[in-house]
Amino acid sequence: MDKFYTIRFKRTTAKRFKAFSKKVSKSYSVTMDLIIDFFEWHGFLPSERFERSLGRELIKNRKRTEAAIAIIRDIEKSQTKPTNAMLQLLFQESDGQNETKEERFDFGQQELMTENEELNYYQKRYEEVQQLYFATTIDLKHIVDNTSYVKGSFGGGYFKLEITKEEFENYKQKLDYVHNDNKTDN
Numbered sequence: 001m002d003k004f005y006t007i008r009f010k011r012t013t014a015k016r017f018k019a020f021s022k023k024v025s026k027s028y029s030v031t032m033d034l035i036i037d038f039f040e041w042h043g044f045l046p047s048e049r050f051e052r053s054l055g056r057e058l059i060k061n062r063k064r065t066e067a068a069i070a071i072i073r074d075i076e077k078s079q080t081k082p083t084n085a086m087l088q089l090l091f092q093e094s095d096g097q098n099e100t101k102e103e104r105f106d107f108g109q110q111e112l113m114t115e116n117e118e119l120n121y122y123q124k125r126y127e128e129v130q131q132l133y134f135a136t137t138i139d140l141k142h143i144v145d146n147t148s149y150v151k152g153s154f155g156g157g158y159f160k161l162e163i164t165k166e167e168f169e170n171y172k173q174k175l176d177y178v179h180n181d182n183k184t185d186n
Helices: 011-024 028-042 050-101 115-145 165-181
Strands: 147-150 158-161
Touching: 011 028, 115 147, 115 165
Parallel strands: none
Antiparallel strands: 147 158
């Protein structure tokens, strides 16, 4: 705990300090600490005119601001502008490439169908897709039924598929057929 120490002030100065202290804090010691911290932190001297001290701080801040502006301008000149120019060139080139690659496709005259023809077409297509679905379901069930879990001796387990090489090739061909069948003709 700090011990108190007596300082002597003129009566008018002590009255001014007491009034000021009531506005600032609860005790005279805290008020005095705040005043001293203010002057030390900002680098002001009470004997100097405030404008002179403030002017020095403004000059310091202006120099710091100008240095920051110079750094930002250098970054803009050496990094941002060249990068921006390269991106613009890339976009210009890609726009030109899209125009040349884009080809027009003539679909020709569309054949008109009657309502019954259209219904028959979609019904036939639905039945084909449904047959394909059932065949795929049967194949998948066969694969799952012939798959077994093998517990690994050194690590995690794995699944083992027990089908012949011919069956496997047959599944691959069916998959290629299904994949290629659903593609639209160019």
